[in-house]
Amino acid sequence: MAAPQSPTPGAISRIFAGLSHTEFQPLLEVRNVKRLQLETEIRYAVAVTDGQSVVKALALPGSALKEKVEAGQIFVHALIRATEFRVEEINGQAFLLLFQADVLGPVPEELRVPSDRLQKHMNARTGAHAESGLQTQADPSLAPAQPRSDAGSCTTPEKRGAQAGFAEQTPLPQPAPARAPAAGVNPYGGPPAACQQLGGTAGPGAAGGRSSTISDFFGRQPVVPRAPGGASANGGFLPIQEISPYTNGRWRLKARVITKSDIRRFSNARGEGQLFKIDIADKTGEISATFFGKAVDTFYNTIRQGQVYCFSRGHVRPANPRFDRGEHVLTFEEQAVIEAMEDDRELPGVTYDFRPLCSVPETPVNTLIDVQAMICMVQEPFSFTAKTSNREMVKREVGLWDPSGPEGASFVNLTMWGEKALAEDFVQGAPVFLKAARVQEWNNQKDLSSPAVYEVNPDDPRAFALKAKFEEHQKTRPLPMTMSRGAQGAAGARKSVQSCRDEDLHLGPPPLPGQGFDPNGPRTIHRHFVLGTVTNVPYDRMPCYPSCPGLVDSSRATQPGQAPEKRACQKKVTQEGPGIWRCANGHICQQPVFRYLCKMQVMDHTDHMEVNVYDNVAKQFFGVEAQEYARLYEDPEQELQLAQINRRVLWKRVLLKLRASKEVWQEAERIRYNVDDASGVVVAKEARHMLAEVKSALAAEQAS
Numbered sequence: 001m002a003a004p005q006s007p008t009p010g011a012i013s014r015i016f017a018g019l020s021h022t023e024f025q026p027l028l029e030v031r032n033v034k035r036l037q038l039e040t041e042i043r044y045a046v047a048v049t050d051g052q053s054v055v056k057a058l059a060l061p062g063s064a065l066k067e068k069v070e071a072g073q074i075f076v077h078a079l080i081r082a083t084e085f086r087v088e089e090i091n092g093q094a095f096l097l098l099f100q101a102d103v104l105g106p107v108p109e110e111l112r113v114p115s116d117r118l119q120k121h122m123n124a125r126t127g128a129h130a131e132s133g134l135q136t137q138a139d140p141s142l143a144p145a146q147p148r149s150d151a152g153s154c155t156t157p158e159k160r161g162a163q164a165g166f167a168e169q170t171p172l173p174q175p176a177p178a179r180a181p182a183a184g185v186n187p188y189g190g191p192p193a194a195c196q197q198l199g200g201t202a203g204p205g206a207a208g209g210r211s212s213t214i215s216d217f218f219g220r221q222p223v224v225p226r227a228p229g230g231a232s233a234n235g236g237f238l239p240i241q242e243i244s245p246y247t248n249g250r251w252r253l254k255a256r257v258i259t260k261s262d263i264r265r266f267s268n269a270r271g272e273g274q275l276f277k278i279d280i281a282d283k284t285g286e287i288s289a290t291f292f293g294k295a296v297d298t299f300y301n302t303i304r305q306g307q308v309y310c311f312s313r314g315h316v317r318p319a320n321p322r323f324d325r326g327e328h329v330l331t332f333e334e335q336a337v338i339e340a341m342e343d344d345r346e347l348p349g350v351t352y353d354f355r356p357l358c359s360v361p362e363t364p365v366n367t368l369i370d371v372q373a374m375i376c377m378v379q380e381p382f383s384f385t386a387k388t389s390n391r392e393m394v395k396r397e398v399g400l401w402d403p404s405g406p407e408g409a410s411f412v413n414l415t416m417w418g419e420k421a422l423a424e425d426f427v428q429g430a431p432v433f434l435k436a437a438r439v440q441e442w443n444n445q446k447d448l449s450s451p452a453v454y455e456v457n458p459d460d461p462r463a464f465a466l467k468a469k470f471e472e473h474q475k476t477r478p479l480p481m482t483m484s485r486g487a488q489g490a491a492g493a494r495k496s497v498q499s500c501r502d503e504d505l506h507l508g509p510p511p512l513p514g515q516g517f518d519p520n521g522p523r524t525i526h527r528h529f530v531l532g533t534v535t536n537v538p539y540d541r542m543p544c545y546p547s548c549p550g551l552v553d554s555s556r557a558t559q560p561g562q563a564p565e566k567r568a569c570q571k572k573v574t575q576e577g578p579g580i581w582r583c584a585n586g587h588i589c590q591q592p593v594f595r596y597l598c599k600m601q602v603m604d605h606t607d608h609m610e611v612n613v614y615d616n617v618a619k620q621f622f623g624v625e626a627q628e629y630a631r632l633y634e635d636p637e638q639e640l641q642l643a644q645i646n647r648r649v650l651w652k653r654v655l656l657k658l659r660a661s662k663e664v665w666q667e668a669e670r671i672r673y674n675v676d677d678a679s680g681v682v683v684a685k686e687a688r689h690m691l692a693e694v695k696s697a698l699a700a701e702q703a704s
Contacts (some may be wrong), residue, residue, distance in 0.1 A: 005027060005079060005104060006027070006029075006051065006079075006107065006111040007026075007027050007028055007029045007049060007050045007051040007079070007107070008026035008027045008050055008051075008501050009050055009051050009052055010050060010203075011024075011026030011027070011050035011082075012028075012049075012050045012052075012053040012054075012055050012121050012195045013050075013052075013053065013098065014026070015082075015085065015087060015119070016087055016094060016096070016121070018087075019085050019554060020086075021082065021083060021085050021086075025081055025082060025083050026050065026081070026082055027050075027079060027080070027081055027082075027104070028048040028049065028050055028079075028080055028081075028082055028101075028385060029049050029050075029051070029077060029078070029079055029107045029112070030046060030047070030048055030074055030075065030076055030077065030078045030079075030080060031047040031048065031049050031076065031077075031115075031118075032046070032047035032076060032339070032340055033045075033046050033047075033052060033069060033074060033075070033076065033302065034046075034047075035296075035298065035302065036337065041061045042061065043058060043059060043060060043061060043066070043071045044058070044065075044066060044627055045058060045059075046058075046059055046065070046069065046074065048080070048082075048098075049113065049118055052113075052118070052119065053118065053120070053121040054097055054118045054119070054121065055120070055121040056096075057085070057096040057097065058095060058096070058097050058098065059099075059106055060097060063098075063099040063100065064084075064099065064100045065098050065099055065100055065101055065174070066083060066103070068103065068636065069302075070301055071301065072301045072302070072304065073103050074101075074103065075105050075106075075304055075307070076104060076307060076340045076342075076343075077106050077112060077184075077343075078104075078105070079103075079104045079105055079106065079107045080101040080102060080103055080104065081101060081102040081104060081252055081703065082098060082100075082101050083100045083101060083102055083160070084098075084099040084100035084101075085097060085098045085099060085100075086099070087635055087666070091387075098697045099288045107282060107317070109343075109423060118440070119650075120384040133634070150466070156361060156623045157461060159621045162285070164523075169416065170358045173240035179359070182350045188425065191238070201377055204248045211426070236252060237253060237254040237282075238251045238253055238254050239282060239283075239284040239285075239287040240253065240255060240280070240281070240282050240284050240287050241284040241285040242284075243287060243316055243328050243330075243423065244316065244328060245316050245317070245328065247316055247317060250313065251312065252310055253280070253282070253310070253311040253312070253342060254282060254308065254310055254311075254344070254347070254348040255280035255281055255282045255287075255308070255309065256280065256281055256282070256307070256308050256309075256344075256348065256349065257278050257280055257303060257304065257305050257306065257307055257308075257309065258278070258279050258280065258281050258286070258305070258306075258307065258348075258349060258350045258435075258453070258577060259277075259278060259279040259305065259350070259353075259435060259436065259453040260276070260277075260278045260303060260304075260305045260453075261276050261277040261278070261452060262276065262419055263275070263296055263300060263419070263497055264276065270516070270544075272398075273291075273292065273293065274293065274296045275291060275292050275293075275296060276290075276291055276300055277289065277290050277291075277452070278291075278303060279436070279452060280309075280311070280349065280482070281348055281349075281351070282347055282693075283346050283347060283348065283580055285326075286325075286326065286527075287326060287328065287329065287330060288324050288325070288326065288329045288330070288408070289311070289314065289329065289330035289331070289332060290329065290331050290332070291331075291332045291333075291336075292331065292332075292333060293333060293334065294334040295332050295333050295336060298334055299332070299336070299338055302338075303338065303454070306349065307340060307343075308340070308341045308342065308344050308473050309338050309339060309340055309341060310337075310338070310341050311330070311332075311336070311337075311338055312336070312337045312338075312382040313332075313335055313336045313337045314330045314331060314332045314336055315330065315331045315332075315333075316328055316329075316330060317329050317330070317331055323366065324368075325368050325436070339521055343383070350435060350453060350455075352370040352372070352433060352435060353370050354370050354371060354372045354462075355369045355370060355371060355372065356402060356404030356405070356410065356413045356656075357373060357400060357401070357402045357405070357410035357411070358402075358404040358405035358406075359404075360410075360412050360439060360446050360448065361446050362440045362598065363446070364439065365439055365440060365441050366438060366439065366440070367438070367453075368436040368437065368438055368439075369436075369437055369439065370433075370435050371400070371402075371412075371433075371434040371437055371448065371451075372402065372427065372431065372433050372434075372438070372462060372466055372606035373400035373401060373412070373434070373466075373536065374397045374400065374401045374402065374430070374431055374432070374467065374470040375398055375399070375400065375426060375427060375428055375429065375430050375431075375432055375456070375471075376397065376400065376401040376411070376428065377397075377399025377427070377428065378396075378398055378399070378426045378427070378428050379396055379397045380396070380677075380679065381394055381395065381396040381416075381421045381422055382394070382395065382396070382676070382677060383659055383676060383677075384527055385525055388482075393417065393418075394417065394418055394421045394422060395415055395416065395417050395421050396415070396416045396421035396422075396426075397413050397414070397415055397416075398414040398416060398426055399411060399412075399413060399526055400412045400414050400417075400432070400448070400472065401414070403466075403469045403473065404465070407479070408645040409473060411448075412447050412448055413447040413448070414434070414437065414448045414449075414451075415440070415447065416450050417449070417450045418450070420450055420454075421450075425456045425692070426456065427456065427457075429470070430456050430457050430467075431456075431457060431458065431463040431464075431466050431467050432454055432455065432456050432458075433454065433455040433458050433460070433463070434448070434453075434454050434459075434698050435450040435451055435452050435453045435454070436451055436452035436453070437449065437450070437452075438451075438453035442562070444521060448636075464480045464611065476557065493528050494530065494531055494655075495528050495529065495530055495605070496530070496604055496605070496606040497530060497532060497602070497603070497604050497606050497607040497608060497609050498606035498607040499606070500528045500530060500609070500658070500660065500673075501607065501609070501671075502524055502528075503519070503528075504528060504671050506522065506523075507522070507523065507524060507525075507526060507660065507661065507671065508522030508523055508524045508661050508662070509524070509662055509669070510524060510661065510662050510663055510664065524659040524661060524662070525659060525661050526659075526661075527657070527658065527659055527660070527676075528657075528658040528660060529542070529655065529656070529657055529658070530602070530604065530655070530658055531603070531604065531653070531654075531655050531656075531681070532602040532603055532604045532653070532656060533596075533602065533603055533651060533652065533653045533654075534600050534601070534602055534621070534649055534650060534651065534652050534654065535599070535601045535602070535603045535608070535650070535651070536650070537599070537600050537601070537646065537649050537650065538598075538599055539596060539646065542630065542633050543596060543597070543598030543618070543622075543629070544594045544595060544596045544597060544598070544615075544626040544629055544630055544633075545572050545594065545595060545597050545616075546571060546572065546573050546575075546581065546592035546593070546594055546630075547568070547569070547570045547571065547572060547573065547583075547592055547593050547594065547595045548568070548569040548571045548572075548573045548581075548583035548585070548587050548589060548593075549568055549569070549591075549592065549593045549594065550568070550569040550583070550585070550587035550589060551566040551567065551568065551569070552564065552566065552567060552568075552569045552585065553567075568593075569583060569585055569587055570595065571584050571585055571587075572582040572584070573589065573592045575586075579591075584636070584666075588698050593627065594625075594627045594629070594630040595615040595626050596613065596614060596615040596618030596619060596622070596628040596629075597612075597614060597615070597618075598613055598614075598618060598624045599611070599612055599613070599660075600613055600621075600649070600675075602656065605636075605662070609673055610673070611658065611673045611675050612672065612673065612674045612675065613675045613678075614674070617675050617676070617677060617678050620678060621648070621649045621652070621678070622645055622648065622649060623645065623648055624645060624677070627666040629642075629645065632645070652680070652681065653680075654678045654680060654681065655678065655679050655680075655681060656675055656677075656678050657675070657676045657677040657678070658673050658674065658675060658676070659673070659675075659676050660672070660673050661674075697698075
């Protein structure tokens, strides 16, 4: 097995000595990532080390590295290979500009050099660097006078970046202390630095050289406001257990992020909004924090679950018992300051306070609880349109079991939403730990909703013991095929083709252009689950069309001032000449992208119907991408292969998720059926389902 990789020793000195990326691509460890908010653009300062020295590099707008930082691929202790970089000299100071880097993974903990053993790379001109272990000592009497400034003027990365740029955040020691640096343009943005310390007033050690500790290098204040309680005894950090609404606003917390939610968007009388939540913990306790508005755009991609951060510039609010655990919560807005810190083993990870499933029916709605259980049922995720907001949503239901309750077994349904519903790690027969799952009620039955964090197959003795009990239970009392909401589960009740047609007679008319959604009016969309057989696919024309690959603004709402999201146009294009294709929106492309669009006849024992099948589902039927199908369709020599693909679709029994709606066609209303999803039928599973229906019918007949 190959030995784990580590940073290239002496790489930083060699870079500043003049080696370029064409002849030298070193391995570096990321020690910190800081966001610099300027008036016109956003930049990132990335602290990197070669195991001996540490230096702050700049990720410029438009560079591939900046995109990776914003995507969360560059994280603390990541090992990167610098593949494109340059050293720029401006007014006697050299700056490292990092444009591209390959992420190789995290640096093993045993190979990480402690911060106190790292030397800050001191550099005044390109090619000049500090030798290992050499500290620059300057005569304080020769240093230029430092102007006094407000102690809070350099506390946030945004403010520091806008006012003084990179030179003020991390002032580089001068080789000749008697000479003040010349004013000029700083590549990190902002005017030349007006002060050389982060908070406080200049002291005997403030001029000339600075202490080359890693904490100082990361731009953390050496002097912090005195916090109440035990803050002074915890390195200036306030313990979470001492947080209260009366806490001084200039507090700082050092905590680990143990949970992180998805972004949730909402609307109220003040307009559209967005938020996400995290739970943080130190050795004294846990507390929830919520980010609103622009803070979501600023911090969502930079905060990572399991990472340690310093939190400040937030607000303490009383907790809402309906949505929060504990007495207080934190809220952060765009002026918050959050900095990544070295990992601290004293800070706990995810902790659980498990409650048995048998207690869920007696638990108040909206209560957050921790649960350990076995997964005994997994439904496929499906999408639907919410009645109140008319938005598409994704959900999945998972059945949970534990050995609690008077009968030695309890069952509860867990509903997963959004991205968590699409996760592929839900496996029947696997143990799962849930943290902060919300108790909800539906049809007078209580179950659980998406937890803040979950672990499937956790490496924990409690999970092993639970799985052993489950396997023993299966030997003596196998679980039934249905539980609580039974065989319908998340997929809903199956219907025959005839029952779908009868129900859709009551559909409301399609909304007129510009007409809003009426929650009190008749339903305009019905959703059905039909088990049928594909009997015919018309091939009078190709079942796919050339679409426009151009980008257009998405209809999804965004925040004011935020660039709209983009999506593919996908409108049909027509060829106007060699390499010239035009769509109805006026986009011109050289080569279209083919997408499936076809009709299929589906039949069951009651009736037949015509359904529309689109690209994401049709390629499951045909087994090839639309681009490949179009190539075979246009090639006369591929008729045999094309016929084999077409035969693959026919007489296939499938479970269809249908969306029914009314439309007006040639001044007449008709019902249109679109296929949202399709899945093949597993014979053994379907046989068990049919047997359960037979037994249920016999039991009902005997009861009558």
